[in-house]
Amino acid sequence: MVGGGNSALEEAVSLTKYATKVTIVHQFDHFQAFEYAVEEARSNPKINFIMESSIVKFRGDDKLESVDIKNLVTSEIQNFKTDGVFIFIGYVPNTEFLKGLVNMNQWNEIIVDADMATNIPGVYAAGDSIVKRYRQVTTAVGDATIAALAASNYYIN
Ligand SMILES: Cc1cc2nc3c(=O)[nH]c(=O)nc-3n(C[C@H](O)[C@H](O)[C@H](O)COP(=O)(O)OP(=O)(O)OC[C@H]3O[C@@H](n4cnc5c(N)ncnc54)[C@H](O)[C@@H]3O)c2cc1C
The missing domain is CATH 3.50.50.60 (FAD/NAD(P)-binding domain)
Structure with a gap:
């Protein structure tokens, strides 16, 4: 899950019903979401966090296999295996x-x-x-x- 607002955290919690593990990637060291949403996500054992980071590349042939995640503080890039990414970082209408x-x-x-x-x-x-x-x-x-x-x-x- 990419994002740090209410939608991202609530959807991450919701995804744990179906996924064995959910990782939230967020660009800041804190969340913009309400405290209750942060608490709910933090207390969920299936959710872990990669903070101050951003996805810089999606990798895979026929389907997504991994993403490259860049630590925005150290610029270090790690390859992270995943078969799904949900992006909740706001939207811009195509108008x-x-x-x-x-x-x-x-x-x-x-x-x-x-x-x-x-x-x-x-x-x-x-x-x-x-x-x-x-x-x-x-x-x-x-x-x-x-x-x-x-x-x-x-x-x-
Ligand atoms: C990650 C995510 C998860 C979501 N989960 C849910 C959920 O669980 N339940 C729920 O109810 N809603 C969910 N939503 C919200 C839901 O997807 C949207 O509210 C809904 O799709 C809006 O429908 P729409 O037809 O207005 O826009 P869209 O579904 O975005 O459709 C707009 C279409 O217009 C096309 N288009 C854009 N510009 C042009 C152009 N100039 N010419 C021609 N075509 C163009 C686009 O390609 C697209 O096909 C989610 C949204 C996101 C981003």
């Missing part, structure tokens, strides 16, 4: 191409109304690209349903 066209907030998230309509009549947005609190598959699908119904309604009328 650059819409800049100047539809209204967005400071994080390039598209501003929509309750019908998923943007400021441009007939243009709708849904899912992770819009301003919202909970980014989940279910909320994205719900947004998309609303956007599709509102769009078809717009074009019919």
Whole structure:
């Protein structure tokens, strides 16, 4: 697991239900997550930590086999065997191409109304690209349903 916020630590704990060992790689010497999430992860015997480090290379032929992890203090690189990496280090919506066209907030998230309509009549947005609190598959699908119904309604009328 890569990251040090609430999502990274909570997902790491969640992964221990399926994985025999989970390693959290984090670039700082402390976590940004809430104390309860840090405590939960720290007290889980299946989780260990590689702090002040960053993955610099993914290795494998047909599938992931290992990663190179760089210690950001010493610059030392270790090869670490793993068959899965989950990255929770924030996200940037791929909305650059819409800049100047539809209204967005400071994080390039598209501003929509309750019908998923943007400021441009007939243009709708849904899912992770819009301003919202909970980014989940279910909320994205719900947004998309609303956007599709509102769009078809717009074009019919
Ligand atoms: C590591 C991780 C774990 C997660 N775990 C869960 C979970 O357990 N449960 C859950 O509900 N949610 C989970 N989520 C959140 C969930 O994946 C997202 O909320 C959801 O996928 C958002 O759907 P979306 O369709 O808006 O965006 P995406 O699924 O990101 O789909 C956007 C699509 O648009 C394409 N695209 C981008 N730019 C362009 C372009 N210019 N032209 C054409 N196509 C383009 C992309 O290639 C992509 O296929 C997780 C997210 C991450 C990162």
